[in-house]
Amino acid sequence: MPTYQFEAARGPVIIGSLPLKLVFQWAVSMPGVGVVIAFIIGYTIHTSLMYDYEWVCRKVYLPSVSRLLNLPLERIAWNILSLASVPLQLFVVMRQYILTFSTSPKQQYLRIVLVISSVFQSLFLTLLATVGERESGG
Known part of the structure; x- marks a missing residue:
């Protein structure tokens, strides 16, 4: 039976x-x-839903990004890619945190700000993708 030796x-x-x-x-x-x-x-499937729709105050002739991302099929594509980027962003932050681990005590504040702001940014992107800004469109 082989023996294994693990080193740090x-x-x-x-x-x-x-x-x-x-x-x-x-x-x-x-x-x-x-x-x-x-x-x-x-533009290929839901062209009629993007143009000439009645909204709160008048008829709208130009497509909006928020309306487009609220359509069901389009929302799926955007949610998958935006939510898949969150672990990569946290990976980059963790890597930067490790690379700057041996910095001076004066820069510890910047490391903490980097981690906290990155976590809030990832949380905001996740909430935007899952909850989002829903339009009634009427």
Whole structure:
């Protein structure tokens, strides 16, 4: 029977092996790609729902992003991509936190602000994707 010996790693092994720039680009671009895919679906399938609809005060002739993202099929595409970017964003924040771990005590405040603001940003994006701004449209 083979025996295994585990040794402590001297740094982040898995997290350190992924290129941070690529993960950051994916995390930032995924919600935008979701909006573009929602526009493509909306222009091909739901054109009549995007133009010439009666709203609160008058008839609207131009499509709005919020109305487009409230359509059922378009909402699914945007939700999947925007929610998939949240773990990547938190991964980037965790990686930056690890990279700046041995900084001076003066910069500890900046590290804490980075983590707190990133968590709030990820929470806001998650709530926007799941709850969102719903229009009645009438």
